[in-house]
Amino acid sequence: MIKEHIAHRRTVLKAGAALAATGIFGLRSGPSLAQAVPGVTDSEVLIGALGQLTGPFAFIGAPGRDNMQMAVEKLNDAGGINGRKLRLLFEHASTPAESVAAAKKLVENDKVFVLVIASGSTGAAAAADYVRSAQIPTYNTVGATPIIREPFSRNVFHGTIPPASVTGQAMIDIGFQAVPSASKIGVLAGTYAFPQSHLAEIKSRLEKRGGVEVVIEQFDAAASDFTAQLVSFARRRVQLVLILGSFTEAGFAIKQAPEKGLTDVHYVLDGSAVNNAIISIIGAENTKNVWGYFNAPYFPTQDDPPIASYRRELVQKYGTLPQGRPNIYDLIGYGSTYILAQVLKKTGRDLTWPRLIEAWETLHDAKPSDMGGYDVIFPETVTATDHQGNKKVASARIINGSWKVVGLAS
Amino acid sequence: MSSGRLRAVMGAIAPSAVLLAIAILGLLFDTYWQYVFAISITAAVIGSALAMLVGYARCITIATGAMLAVGAYGATIPIVHGSMPFLAAVAAATILGACAGWVLAVPGVRFRSHNLAMITLVFQAVVIIVLRESKTLTGGAEGMHVPPPVILGISFEKDADFLLLSAALYALAVVPMTVLLAGAFGKNLRALASNENAARAFGIDVRNHLIAAFTFSSALIAFAGAVSAPRFRIIDPDSYGIFTSIFTLAYPIIGGMGSIWGGLAGGGILRLIPELLRPLADYIELIFCVLVVATLTFFPDGLASAFWRGTTRRHRVKPGASFTARAIELAPMAELFAATQALGAAAPGRRGGDPILAVERASKSYGALRAVDDVSLTVQPCSLHGLMGPNGAGKTTLFNIVSGFVAADSGNVRMSGTLLDRIPLEARIGLGMTRTFQHAAVFERLSCLDNVIIGLGRNGIAQGIVRSVGQAFANADSRSERRAAQAALAAVGLGVRKDELAGALPLGDQRRLEIARAIVSRPRIILLDEPVSGVSVEEARRLRELLLAINGQLGIAMVVIEHNIGFLSSLCQRISVMSQGRILAEDDAASIIADPRVRHVYFGEQEAAA
Amino acid sequence: MIVVGGLKFGAIYSLAALGIVVIYKATRIVNFAHGAFVLAGAYATYGIVEGLNIGYWPAYVLVPIAAGLLAAAVEFGILRPIRQADMFALITSTIFIGIGLSEVYRLVQNTEMLGVRNPLPGPPIFIGDVIITKEQIWVLVGAIISALIGVAIFGYAPIGRGLRAMAANARGAALCGYSNDGMNAMAWFLGGALAGLAGIFAAPSKGISPELAISMITAGFVAAVIGGIDSLRGALFGGLILGVAETFAAAYVSSAMKNAVSFLLLFVVLLWRSEGLFPEAKIRDV
Secondary structure, eight states: HHHHHHHHHHHHHHHHHHHHHHHHHGGSSOOOOOOHHHHHHHEEEEEEEEOHHHSSHHHHHHHHHHHHHHHHHHHHHTTOBTTBBBEEEEEOOHHHHHHHHHHHHHISSSSEEEEOOOSSSSHHHHHHHHHHHHHHOOSSSSSOSSSHOOOOTEEEEEOOOOOOHHHHHHHHHHHHSSTOOOEEEEEEESHHHHHHHHHHHHHHHHHHSSSEEHHHHHHHTTTTOHHHHHHHHHHTSSSEEEEOOOOHHHHHHHTGGGGGGSSSSEEOOGGGGGGHHHHHHHHHGGOTTTEEEEESSSOOTTOOOOHHHHHHHHHHHHOOOOTSSSOOOHHHHHHHHHHHHHHHHHSSSSSSHHHHHOOOOOOOOOOOGGTTTOSOOOOBBBSSSSOOOOOOOEEEEEETTTTEEEEEOO | OOHHHHHHHHHHHHHHHHHHHHHHHHTSSSSHHHHHHHHHHHHHHHHHHHIIIIIIIIIOOOOOOHHHHHHHHHHHHHHHHOOOHHHHHHHHHHHHHHHHHHHHHHHHHSSSSHHHHHHHHHHHHHHHHHHHHHHHOGGGGGOOOOOOOEEEEOOSSSSHHHHHHHHHHHHHHHHHHHHHHHHHHHHHHHHHHHHHHHHHEEEEHHHHHHHHHHHHHHHHHHHHHHHHHHHHHHEGGGGGHHHHHHHHHHHHHHSSSSSSSHHHHHHHHHHHHHHTTTTGGGGHHHHHHHHHHHHHHHHHTTTHHHHHHHHSSSOOOOOOOOOTTTOOOOOOOOHHHHHHHTTOOOOOOOSSSSSSSEEEEEEEEEEEEEEEEEEEEEEEETTTEEEOOOOOOOOOHHHHHHHTTTTOOEEEEEEEEEEEETSHHHHGHHTEEEEEOOSSSOOTTTTTHHHHHHHHHHHHHHHHHHHHHHHTTTOOHHHHHHHHHHHHHHHOOGGTTTTTBBBGGGGHHHHHHHHHHHTTOOOOOEEEEEETTTSOOOHHHHHHHHHHHHHHHHEEEEEOOOHHHHHHHHHHEEEEEEEEEEEEEEEEEHHHOOOOOHHHHHHHOOOOOO | OOHHHHHHHHHHHHHHHHHHHHHHHHHHHOOOOHHHHHHHHHHHIIIIIIIIOOOHHHHHHHHHHHHHHHHHHHIIIIIITTTTSSSHHHHHHHHHHHHHHHHHHHHHHSSSOOOOOOOSSSEEEEEETTEEEEHHHHHHHHHHHHHHHHHHHHHHSSSHHHHHHHHHHHHHHHHHTOHHHHHHHHHHHHHHHEEEEEEEHHHHOOOOOHHHHHHHHHHHHHHHHOOOOTOHHHHHHHHHHHHHHHHHHHHHHHHHHHHHHHHHHHHHHHHHHHOSSSSSOOOOOO
């Protein structure tokens, strides 16, 4: 008797909780009759974005959100786009499950007009898979892994960060800039998604180039001890080491290298390690031969006018930033929003998905300054068959205790 | 179908019905919410599996993520690399999950608490490492693309379709879990988590039960992993890492540790929270941790249980009511007799014949301490034999040797001629030996009725499963069990309290409960360890009457340890006195009291100078 | 050379393991939140060395105290109310407290990974074929000395005596005048302080991020269990053994094996001698 009583009550509770929750949140987002095109009203354009706000890759998503928000506000202050203000909805997403959920919420529930993927890992790949079926115009600003780009889909555009094939080649080119006569090259790669795609590219390109001996060593994510790998490089007397990993991983590897017998070597780091926080890890005395590629024309701490002004604005809005920021993702978040604004402007007042895509495909040398922003990222050019906005890669070195962009990789 | 049977069957399918109801409800909402509901019911199913392992068996497992991964990859790899049909792949993944749970449990259940947690952590870490390294098979860290499920040519791509499909599959899979948890198997798990020694004394093999719990639990978790994988489009090892394991641990803890509903509700609702509280995405993990710690502190049985307890009307018994004033009734004895006949109990013992218990020169030392030193004891069938002695004399050790908790260093124990040394502790109830414990070892979280049902001793794994299924249909066997247990409770005067939790009883009633539990299987002999210590004189008198009645009506022999000489002498025909591990004297009650050696040991009397 | 590197990490693990064992011996609680205390020490180190920029020496004094206070606060505020509950509740609470604390640090710092400078920068020393950096020597020596001080306090100081008395028989100790509550807090303080020290030594080499908490708790545990969770000496040796084994595995097998090795070691030790390699005298409940 009591059991039945209890079972009944439990049923009611569970169903009730589910009902209440979804009642509050689900029903309010029913179809709004005024909108024929999702995310577009007379006064507003809704931009959705997803990225990692917590977890190990929060240094990608959080700057994305902060900067997209700042850019949106600046654009709105300047009058908006074709008489409409922009509104940003940024959702946290890291794992595939979360990413699909976030994408679905933004697209099906909040009905955004365009989606920005400001996340780079497997989550982004899952979201990309989803948007290909949902057909919403999508801006992939930071994802370099091939899974996000293949198969080609007309509604997916790529921004600042070029595919791994381009940045991989850039690393090789920078390496030969640093050590023109390098004959033995070591490659230290993390076992997680992003470095692995780089590794594949670099390996095949070096093989094709010929004339070099390549030593490949790998490490687990967040590894902090590189004894084995460094010893192996030292034994083979490599002259150049390409490191595919985050700034902490690269930092510890470089720091430990001398004590493992690896001295007088040049290092080329991938973009995610080109960060001033690495300098406190490796120690200012070890920074002589450290190079890297960078996906923007200036390093965030340089004093050149566009970047310095941008930095002033960022600090004005957000106060002092934690160690290592602004980083490349700050620049990308900011710049990409201006590029997106330009695309929206080009489309005109009549905003629909097909028109947006068409306008996007005519983008030529688009810069943030075209819309009143600072040129902290490379200009973007898109065609109907090539949706990769930026293909330029800069080379950078640590000079006087800070990174500086010194030229283009090739 | 009788109303009892109908109720039982409804109880078995209620969780499934709720899952289906939620899925159908989801059809009213948009595709985003349909997706969220699908995720939510997946979490509910995971919660129900963890209810068995974490809630009932109280094992800390940090391997849930790995089990989900086993299921997800275990289904996706055959589908992608081997073109296996979806349902077959899910079945294969479930079997793989069961094997994984078994592999983890066999070495793991040697340990409890933190060491067990470490072993599960090892398992979790190793699985993830293996998945990450096997790039060709699993895609490594970059993950693997999962195609939508295809059954009989129909592709389940749309959210609504998938929601219904997964709800249907989950509804089916949850039924066995519900039956097991509500039935004897679940009760046995809770018993062993409550009091391992008592559980073993009544035939519950702890190790095997825990292995079974891990196996069933892991199978269901793997099933959930396999069914939910297509929804995520991409599966990667990091989605199933240690944080997943830890956060799923929260499902039964917050939802409720005592029933499958707790696991279901915990999983379903907790998994909704990140979706409902999206503006607080930064703080979600912290909120969770605070919630869990707060629940453990203030609501140790889970939030759901706290809610039920507050609202369910329980049969309130005023504490201290002279309940125990109920006289011993003989009618229940006959009822007990009849009920246990239906279960196939043996005929009552008869006087004469081989001694029911014969201890021959048993010895047991702990280091330099000789706890039991060359002790011999004989107990005649249907007789009442007392065992006396100062603290530390070795009485409880002797009991432990006889009941199988401790192996003697030398010497023999025989029961009706059968040598006991090869027979494990859990099997002794099958021979007709039960016992009570010095500190009332009732199963506190179970009702009195359930305590006594366990006393029937039909507690092997296979038996437990069969009985659970039977209980889901309220079959004749399960009804006979309840009758027998009710009779035993009535016989000791606890009939009215049959649905109360044993832990809520006062000490005197707990001792009675122990006796009820010890007699319900109609054993040949009961070992009673200090049955009246800590109870009032009046209660002691009633217990004495009870024991005499049990002995007289059911022909059960008893060996009773007590300090209360008056009690022993008025109860037992023969009394043995132990001191410092040896038998000092053995005789009938009057002679023992007069024995000068006994008096010396107890009262320090010296023999008066002649 | 590999051995030295292994010993350096091993010394850090020993410190972490020691803290766990101290808390276990005194209060019988296996503290799964220990990694979070180490992380607190690491974050505090960053704050003092990089934030306030006052160098390492103040850190070595202030950080253990801060970490110790944090641990005692956790014991006092959260665990004391549930001390009567069963092991399951206690252990699970510590698991979630640990994660909760890591989340708090992350939110406060607003960043995922911090780097802190080398306490002893400078060129490495060459001893024959072997290259050792000053930092390695410092960490090795410093961690071992700290560990020995911890063992000494627990074993010989009056406070230690009180802790051991309480561990052996709480009621008896209370009757002898030791305050149960005070002793509990003391034990957690000591354990936390050791964790904080581990954090200072670990910060330059391992980086400061929530991952540090997880890796330190696993390593600390494995080390503690290998050595025997009831034994301080065991924790010391267990940590060193683990550090060397891990580094060797990484060097000669693969870096993926590094993690697997610690678990394999744990598994083997648990199955072979579950009391650990240095069991203390056992009391049996009959």
